[in-house]
Amino acid sequence: MFKSKLFLSTLFGxxxxxxxxxxxAETLRLLTWGGYAPEKVVEMFKAExxxxxxxxxxxxEEMISKLRATGGAGFDLAQPxxxxxxxxxxxYDIYKPIxxxxxxxxxxxxxxxxxxxxxxxxxxxxYGVPHVWGTSALTVNTTKAPDIKDYIDLCNxxxxxxxSYRMKRPTLIAFAFSMGMDPFAAxxxxxxxxxxxxxxxxxxxxxxSNVKAYWSGGDALINxxxxxxxxxxxxxxxSGWKVNAEMPAVKTIAPTSGALGWIxxxxxxxxxxxxxxxxxxxxxxxRPKIAAMITEAAGNFTAARNGDAAVEESKRMxxxxxxxxxxxxxxxxxxxxxxxxxxMEGKVxxxxxxxx
Amino acid sequence: MNIQTASxxxxxxxxxxxxxxxxxxxxxxxVDMFLISLHEKTAPRVFEYGTANYTEFFTEPLYWRTFTxxxxxxxxxxxxxxxxxxxxxxxxxxxxxxxLKSFLFLLCLVPFWVSELVRxxxxxxxxxxxxxxxxxxxxxxxxxxxxxxxxxxxTIMIGLVYTSMLxxxxxxxxxxxxxxxxxxxxxxxxxxxxxxxxxxxxxxxxMPGIVSGCIVVFMLTLGNYLTPVLLGGKNSLWFTEMIYTxxxxxxNWELGAAFGFLLLVLSSLIVWSGLKLxxxxxxxxxx
Numbered sequence: 001m002f003k004s005k006l007f008l009s010t011l012f013g014x015x016x017x018x019x020x021x022x023x024x025a026e027t028l029r030l031l032t033w034g035g036y037a038p039e040k041v042v043e044m045f046k047a048e049x050x051x052x053x054x055x056x057x058x059x060x061e062e063m064i065s066k067l068r069a070t071g072g073a074g075f076d077l078a079q080p081x082x083x084x085x086x087x088x089x090x091x092y093d094i095y096k097p098i099x100x101x102x103x104x105x106x107x108x109x110x111x112x113x114x115x116x117x118x119x120x121x122x123x124x125x126x127y128g129v130p131h132v133w134g135t136s137a138l139t140v141n142t143t144k145a146p147d148i149k150d151y152i153d154l155c156n157x158x159x160x161x162x163x164s165y166r167m168k169r170p171t172l173i174a175f176a177f178s179m180g181m182d183p184f185a186a187x188x189x190x191x192x193x194x195x196x197x198x199x200x201x202x203x204x205x206x207x208x209s210n211v212k213a214y215w216s217g218g219d220a221l222i223n224x225x226x227x228x229x230x231x232x233x234x235x236x237x238x239s240g241w242k243v244n245a246e247m248p249a250v251k252t253i254a255p256t257s258g259a260l261g262w263i264x265x266x267x268x269x270x271x272x273x274x275x276x277x278x279x280x281x282x283x284x285x286x287r288p289k290i291a292a293m294i295t296e297a298a299g300n301f302t303a304a305r306n307g308d309a310a311v312e313e314s315k316r317m318x319x320x321x322x323x324x325x326x327x328x329x330x331x332x333x334x335x336x337x338x339x340x341x342x343x344m345e346g347k348v349x350x351x352x353x354x355x356x
Numbered sequence: 357m358n359i360q361t362a363s364x365x366x367x368x369x370x371x372x373x374x375x376x377x378x379x380x381x382x383x384x385x386x387v388d389m390f391l392i393s394l395h396e397k398t399a400p401r402v403f404e405y406g407t408a409n410y411t412e413f414f415t416e417p418l419y420w421r422t423f424t425x426x427x428x429x430x431x432x433x434x435x436x437x438x439x440x441x442x443x444x445x446x447x448x449x450x451x452x453x454x455x456l457k458s459f460l461f462l463l464c465l466v467p468f469w470v471s472e473l474v475r476x477x478x479x480x481x482x483x484x485x486x487x488x489x490x491x492x493x494x495x496x497x498x499x500x501x502x503x504x505x506x507x508x509x510x511t512i513m514i515g516l517v518y519t520s521m522l523x524x525x526x527x528x529x530x531x532x533x534x535x536x537x538x539x540x541x542x543x544x545x546x547x548x549x550x551x552x553x554x555x556x557x558x559x560x561x562x563m564p565g566i567v568s569g570c571i572v573v574f575m576l577t578l579g580n581y582l583t584p585v586l587l588g589g590k591n592s593l594w595f596t597e598m599i600y601t602x603x604x605x606x607x608n609w610e611l612g613a614a615f616g617f618l619l620l621v622l623s624s625l626i627v628w629s630g631l632k633l634x635x636x637x638x639x640x641x642x643x
Contacts, residue, residue, distance in 0.1 A: 064607060068609075090400045090401075092607075208590065213506075214590050228486065340400070342606070343606070346601075350418060350601070350606075353601075354418045
């Protein structure tokens with residue numbers, strides 16, 4: 001009798017222990033951008049909640065592809081840009097609506113939260129809340145290329161072989177604006193949009209000889225600038241600010257046709273397995289102090305209320321230098337991309353890539 | 357259960373892992389890919405069956421030109437690898453003996469101890485505008501300003517030949533090793549010069565090695581992604597890169613899958629015609 005009781009209690013104890021390890025081994029698989037989940041923040045989150053975070057760095061296209069491949073499984077929280085959510089949801093059904101009652105809205109800048117909610121709406125449900133925002137602008141070595149003020153100036157033959165940009169959709173949009181067109185206004189008119197794309201395609205093909213290389217990752221770009229191999233690029237504002245810290249001549253400039261504003265969000269993959277942990281992470285990183293740490297690592301500001309208070313003074317100075325009040329008003333924020341446009345853009349980029 | 361069924365059963369069991377491997381990891385994904393390649397998108401989340409993705413390849417010059425370019429460059433890379441690899445293999449297999457032989461053979465292997473990515477970055481450090489070679493040229497005084505050696509076809513070729521050298525040298529060394537030296541001596545005794553001995557004795561003997569080396573190198577080069585993309589930059593234009601973009605950045609899996617299949621079929625055709633031309637059979641070469 002005594003023996004079997006002992007046996008039972010050991011069994012019970014073992015089961016409890018196993019459950020405990022399982023609970024403490026709870027993980028949040030985060031699909032994000034470089035710098036958005038610094039190690040320090042991950043450690044603090046683990047200390048507070050016991051949840052460990054598995055970080056996978058990625059970009060917009062890869063996020064959609066990865067989630068599409070698994071039907072929205074494999075990750076618990078993703079961070080696509082706000083304009084890439086409703087279209088992807090319409091095409092591939094990879095996200096799950098956000099339960100807004102689980103988000104502490106008081107931590108976020110209200111206008112940004114409302115804007116993101118409206119832009120990530122699909123069939124009346126909200127699929128994203130804002131996290132980090134920034135722009136695509138120009139990064140220029142101002143002593144070597146003082147007259148680059150707008151995206152098309154990158155095609156100035158004077159700077160042949162000394163400039164870089166990405167072969168991605170923001171470049172198409174930027175060149176369209178820079179050439180005096182408004183691609184966003186044509187988003188819902190495919191024929192008009194195709195016309196704009198045709199002009200941009202011709203420009204990008206003629207500009208190709210100017211390009212040193214199409215950059216693909218933030219680090220690769222920073223290396224190209226640092227080594228002096230390129231002197232101007234269309235780039236994320238944060239990259240330029242990072243280089244500016246060591247090379248004062250390199251600056252982030254708001255192009256005259258307007259910087260392109262993006263907001264990276266939090267979105268729940270359809271088959272997320274740690275929804276509660278995801279909400280905990282969102283509410284955790286939006287605290288002003290944590291948000292400031294993320295700004296330090298990512299180089300961009302967050303949608304957290306007072307999130308810039310604890311940010312180093314020099315960072316705010318750089319921001320203000322790039323964006324005086326008028327330049328902020330001139331930022332073109334991406335509206336949601338309607339389904340189907342990316343196919344048209346893909347063709348254009350294939351042809352530009354193949355042109356000699 | 358008699359002995360015959362028992363042995364048949366054990367044979368089946370022994371083959372099971374291989375069969376599972378082939379079916380689950382190779383056949384099934386290909387069937388799935390093939391089905392995807394027959395999809396046509398009509399509206400978001402709506403697909404129809406059709407061959408539009410295949411016609412797209414043949415009607416859009418951009419795509420088949422890229423494929424032709426990739427195939428031609430791969431054939432050139434294979435030829436170059438053979439031209440450079442043959443003397444090296446002959447030297448290792450026939451001129452050297454003992455420790456030096458294994459040492460040189462090992463030297464061919466050493467670069468493969470680091471990953472392809474690292475090796476390619478190594479080339480980038482050497483060849484880039486602010487890189488080692490450019491700086492040396494300026495220091496010596498041959499070049500006035502920085503020289504950019506990356507992002508052109510010649511660089512891609514260097515990278516491809518470098519990455520595939522081992523796969524040519526290994527089969528060549530093993531076939532040349534089996535060539536009896538007395539045959540070469542007999543060739544000279546019968547009045548042949550170096551060229552006839554090479555043409556009539558050494559090359560015919562080494563043919564299976566040459567062909568298998570060429571097949572492996574050609575397929576590896578054609579399917580290479582990293583080297584052309586990193587060393588070719590904006591001008592790389594490689595077919596596998598196109599497949600990658602269709603899948604990852606264009607979300608066009610249907611077209612990407614069709615490209616994948618076309619790559620499989622067209623490259624098999626090229627290898628098959630290569631075998632016909634050299635009058636070799638696959639069983640002879642691989643056996």
